[in-house]
Amino acid sequence: MQQKIKSDLSERFEDVKRHFGLNNSQLSKLAEVTPQAINDIVNGVTDNPRVSLINKIATKLEISIDWLLNGKGQMVPGTEEGKVSQGDSSMLEFMIRQIEEKDKIINHLMSRQGKRRGVSGQPVLAFAA
Template identity: 25%
Template structure:
C-alpha cells in the first residue's frame, strides 16, 4: 500500500476530515490534499505532531512496517509521561528526522537522474 493510502487510512481512523487535520497540524489544506493524492511525502511538520500527539508509528506510515500506532491503540501520548518516555520520544523524533533527510536526498537523487535522462533523449 502506498504512503498516500496509509495516510488516508490514518485520517479516517483518527476521525479527521482533511480540513480538520490541516488545522490540527497547522498546515495548509493543499498540503493535506497533496499527501492524500501521493503528490508529496509527509515532511517533519506533519510527521512529528502525528507521532507526538497521536502516537502514530512513522515506520508504518512511511514504509508500511509495524502497526499504525506505536502502542497499538488510537490514543494520544500521555503528557505526564516519565522522563524515560520523553527520552524515547526524543530518540524517535531524531530517528524520524534522519529518515526524512534520507528520503529527501533520495528524491533529489531521482530528480537528478530524471534530468540526466531527459537531456540524453534530446
C-alpha cells in the same frame, strides 16, 4: 498539472483519517499546515512531505512514525488488529466498575420501593474477562 498517483503514503494518510474520524481540514489543523498540503499527500501529488509534518501528526495522534513513513509495524504501537489496547482495556474496566456501582444504587433504591429490576434483578451489563 502534476500527475496524481496514489502512493502507499497517501493510503496510510487515508487510514489515519479513517481511524481517527478526521477529514483533510482537521488533519491539516492538527499538523499545523495548510489543507492543500494534506490534500496533496492524500491525492498522491506529494509523496515526500516535510519531516515536521509527519512528526506532528505521529506525536499528536500517538501513532508510529515508522508506520506512517514506511508502513512498518502497527499504526498504534503495542496493538494488533482486533485487539484492545492496554489503555482501552483499563478504561473499559473502569467504566464497567462505574456501571456496576450505579446498578447497585439503582437496585437498592428500587428495593426500598418494593420493586425489582428486570426478571432476575441482575445488573444489565456483565463483563466477560
